[in-house]
Amino acid sequence: MSRGETSGRIEARFKKLAGEDRAAFIPFIMAADPDLETSFEILQGLPGAGADLIELGVMYSDPMADGPAIQAAGLRAKAGGARLDRTLDMVRRFRAGDSETPVILMGYYNPIYIYGVDRFLADAAEAGVDGLIVVDLPPEEDIELCLPALAAGMHFIRLATPTTDDVRLPAVIANTSGFVYYVAIAGITGTKSADAAEIQASVERLKKHTDLPIAVGFGIRTAEQAGAVAQIADAAVVGSAIVQMVADNLDANGKAKPDLVTKVLGLSQSLADGVRGAARKAAE
Amino acid sequence: MSAEPNSYHNGPDEHGHFGIFGGRFVAETLMPLILEVEQAYEAAKADPSFQAELDDYLTHYVGRPSPLYFAERITEHFGGAKIYFKRDELNHTGAHKINNCMGQILLAMRMGKKRIIAETGAGQHGVATATVCARFGLQCVVYMGATDIERQAPNVFRMKLLGAEVIPVTSGTATLKDAMNDALRDWVSNVDDTYYLIGTVAGPHPYPAMVRDFQKVIGEETKVQMQAAEGRLPDSLIACIGGGSNAMGLFYPFLNDADVRIIGVEAAGHGVETGEHAASLTGGSPGVLHGNRTFLLQDDDGQILDAHSISAGLDYPGIGPEHSWLHESGRVEYVSVTDQEALDAFQLCSRLEGIIPALEPSHALAHVGKIAADLPADHLMVMNMCGRGDKDVFTIADALGVEL
Numbered sequence: 001m002s003r004g005e006t007s008g009r010i011e012a013r014f015k016k017l018a019g020e021d022r023a024a025f026i027p028f029i030m031a032a033d034p035d036l037e038t039s040f041e042i043l044q045g046l047p048g049a050g051a052d053l054i055e056l057g058v059m060y061s062d063p064m065a066d067g068p069a070i071q072a073a074g075l076r077a078k079a080g081g082a083r084l085d086r087t088l089d090m091v092r093r094f095r096a097g098d099s100e101t102p103v104i105l106m107g108y109y110n111p112i113y114i115y116g117v118d119r120f121l122a123d124a125a126e127a128g129v130d131g132l133i134v135v136d137l138p139p140e141e142d143i144e145l146c147l148p149a150l151a152a153g154m155h156f157i158r159l160a161t162p163t164t165d166d167v168r169l170p171a172v173i174a175n176t177s178g179f180v181y182y183v184a185i186a187g188i189t190g191t192k193s194a195d196a197a198e199i200q201a202s203v204e205r206l207k208k209h210t211d212l213p214i215a216v217g218f219g220i221r222t223a224e225q226a227g228a229v230a231q232i233a234d235a236a237v238v239g240s241a242i243v244q245m246v247a248d249n250l251d252a253n254g255k256a257k258p259d260l261v262t263k264v265l266g267l268s269q270s271l272a273d274g275v276r277g278a279a280r281k282a283a284e
Numbered sequence: 285m286s287a288e289p290n291s292y293h294n295g296p297d298e299h300g301h302f303g304i305f306g307g308r309f310v311a312e313t314l315m316p317l318i319l320e321v322e323q324a325y326e327a328a329k330a331d332p333s334f335q336a337e338l339d340d341y342l343t344h345y346v347g348r349p350s351p352l353y354f355a356e357r358i359t360e361h362f363g364g365a366k367i368y369f370k371r372d373e374l375n376h377t378g379a380h381k382i383n384n385c386m387g388q389i390l391l392a393m394r395m396g397k398k399r400i401i402a403e404t405g406a407g408q409h410g411v412a413t414a415t416v417c418a419r420f421g422l423q424c425v426v427y428m429g430a431t432d433i434e435r436q437a438p439n440v441f442r443m444k445l446l447g448a449e450v451i452p453v454t455s456g457t458a459t460l461k462d463a464m465n466d467a468l469r470d471w472v473s474n475v476d477d478t479y480y481l482i483g484t485v486a487g488p489h490p491y492p493a494m495v496r497d498f499q500k501v502i503g504e505e506t507k508v509q510m511q512a513a514e515g516r517l518p519d520s521l522i523a524c525i526g527g528g529s530n531a532m533g534l535f536y537p538f539l540n541d542a543d544v545r546i547i548g549v550e551a552a553g554h555g556v557e558t559g560e561h562a563a564s565l566t567g568g569s570p571g572v573l574h575g576n577r578t579f580l581l582q583d584d585d586g587q588i589l590d591a592h593s594i595s596a597g598l599d600y601p602g603i604g605p606e607h608s609w610l611h612e613s614g615r616v617e618y619v620s621v622t623d624q625e626a627l628d629a630f631q632l633c634s635r636l637e638g639i640i641p642a643l644e645p646s647h648a649l650a651h652v653g654k655i656a657a658d659l660p661a662d663h664l665m666v667m668n669m670c671g672r673g674d675k676d677v678f679t680i681a682d683a684l685g686v687e688l
Contacts, residue, residue, distance in 0.1 A: 061587040062461065062573060064468045065311045071455055083585045109309060110572045114586030136309045136572070140299065161313040163475055168316060186313055187473040 003177070004153030007130045009102040010178040013052060014213045014234065023230035024052035025275040026215060027268050028106065028239030030073035031056050031090055032082035033246055038256040039080070040090050042246075042264050047101045049265040050272020055133065055237065058087055058107030065135045067190035073243035076254065084111045084120075088127040095128030104157060104178075106133040109145065117145055121152040131155030131178045139171045146175050160206060162186045162194075169209050179213040179235065180206060184220070190240025193219035200232045223274030230278035238271050292539035292615055295606060300489020300576075303612060305605035308488040310575045313472045318575075321479075322490040324395045329497070334390065341386050345419070346376050348383075348501065352509035352666070357636040358649075362656035365663040368518070370506050370534060372670045373642065379671035380502060380530045381412035381483060387498035388481045389416040397479035399423045403467040405432055405460035405526065406597035406644070407439025408671055409483030414448035424448040427467045429459040432596045439675050457590045460526075460600045464574050484527025485604030488575030492604050499533025506666055507537055514664055520545040523668040524647040525618070526562065526598035528607045530670035539615060548607060549651045551593035552620035562591035563620040564603040565611045578605040594623035594679065595643035597671070625650040627683055630673065642671030643679065 017024050032039050046054050059074045059082035091103050112120050146156045155178030163186055164172050184194040203214050216229045217237030229236040245267045249260040295302040328334040342348040351371045359367045372380040400422050404410030410426040417424035426443055430452040433440050443450050456462035471480045485492045510518050523531035525548045538544045553561035564579040571580040581589040581601035591601040610616040629650035634640045648667050681688050
């Protein structure tokens with residue numbers, strides 16, 4: 001399968017960070033949570049609040065790998081006007097002011113399938129999306145979106161999990177591009193946390209199979225946890241804790257309180273500081 | 285199975301596809317588990333002792349074969365086709381669901397699993413799962429939408445009596461699809477000891493094929509029983525469809541018998557034109573949900589819509605992928621019946637045959653009533669009476685404005 005020319009932003013970002021000898025901080029936010037405009041302000045502010053890459057969630061009515069926090073974010077986003085075409089518009093607006101920070105869409109297959117795979121890949125690339133994480137597309141379904149995405153130059157970032165054994169791992173890695181996302185727990189988002197030793201062993205196992213950067217997510221909630229992961233892996237992803245900060249700053253009608261954006265970006269910065277602090281420790 | 289050309293028995297392929305439908309659209313965490321289920325199921329299928337053990341339980345515990353009953357007064361009433369009921373409501377636990385549960389619980393035990401999870405809508409699958417778990421001493425956790433718990437209180441209590449833990453699902457729309465989401469979330473979180481006992485011909489491969497295989501005993505018995513009663517094949521088969529397991533079970537052995545007309549009946553709720561229905565084939569389009577591609581009720585952004593049916597067991601916005609394939613190929617006709625039509629059929633059957641049917645097969649019976657009169661008296665029709673109606677009496681009373 002041929003691979004098309006990518007935007008280059010993900011590769012450039014990890015190369016730059018390798019030069020700085022530190023891991024990346026990747027926040028996750030749900031597009032249109034709690035409304036389109038507030039969510040855009042958060043997105044726009046994230047690079048200034050320590051985000052090295054950004055995962056932008058695409059709302060889906062039946063998110064089977066997500067825990068209560070991200071499920072609730074999805075429901076708020078739905079009420080806030082989330083639609084895949086509007087999410088692409090949001091990335092387009094973001095790109096007008098930021099040509100370097102990679103943006104990865106994360107979600108489930110059906111909205112993309114209904115949008116139309118070819119049309120989606122063309123529109124996403126044009127909008128400035130760099131990669132996709134699609135939870136319910138394992139390697140067994142690569143023909144659906146993974147192979148067309150790679151051919152179109154869109155990174156397809158695969159999830160590897162604690163249940164992905166060494167026999168299966170090569171197939172999981174084979175058509176992965178950009179980086180590998182290691183799901184640190186056998187579980188849903190925002191619930192339990194794995195311990196650092198377990199994560200370290202898993203990242204080392206993955207490194208034997210790929211030269212791609214390894215990001216770790218699921219169960220990372222605090223700056224300390226993010227810092228611990230940053231010592232081991234190439235990137236730390238935080239999702240549920242950030243969308244929970246959105247939830248905690250809504251008024252009784254579910255509308256954003258005036259300082260919601262500031263609060264969310266403040267959390268982002270503190271998580272990013274945790275990651276950056278870890279890099280210095282590792283370098284010493 | 286030998287690959288007969290032009291056979292409807294060749295599906296699914298090794299990737300779990302029926303045409304473009306089916307597949308394995310699940311999170312990576314679950315992939316190794318469903319591959320393990322597939323391997324274990326293939327091994328069990330090839331092991332004569334597995335089938336022998338299952339047959340023994342089906343005979344002595346479930347009560348198979350279920351009778352094929354000539355519904356004389358319904359036949360007279362409609363005044364046309366000769367109508368038979370396949371009496372799967374006489375199974376232990378009162379529905380066809382136990383056929384599948386017995387097969388899967390034996391598989392789960394072969395796999396060494398100790399904890400069983402299930403989703404349920406009407407509660408029939410939950411009761412059947414709780415029953416086999418009690419019988420074999422396994423832990424049982426049933427996910428059920430909070431809305432369904434309210435309207436199916438007797439089944440909730442039955443599950444608890446059988447020792448199951450019933451977890452109310454409040455996520456999403458708090459019905460069957462959300463119960464399935466939460467069961468999948470449980471499975472992702474408890475990968476080591478847990479077996480997910482899916483109740484219908486949906487979910488990721490191998491479930492649609494496996495559940496069908498465990499239900500096809502319905503059609504196999506029907507074939508033999510009709511031969512004994514009438515000396516030939518039936519002319520038509522009719523069954524209701526939510527996910528579609530009772531229908532697949534009846535239809536499957538007849539798919540290659542080209543002269544047998546096969547009709548699946550979906551729930552039209554308040555009417556397909558109102559948007560408040562559960563008729564995925566009649567009013568939906570192909571999409572991906574719960575591990576497979578199939579016809580779904582969804583909007584133009586790919587968001588799954590709420591289904592509506594008076595019958596909690598049919599209240600699902602999708603349908604088994606093999607039905608989607610049979611729909612596209614044209615082998616099976618799919619029609620729909622409203623809440624009101626099902627209610628009327630429910631009362632008619634109770635009074636004329638002394639059989640209180642579940643609301644689900646009442647849909648099938650309503651369609652029988654629409655077509656039977658125009659068919660000749662020698663037309664042999666089999667309707668799957670897949671569940672009994674005790675569980676529905678509160679819903680019926682409510683619909684009829686009666687206070688109990």
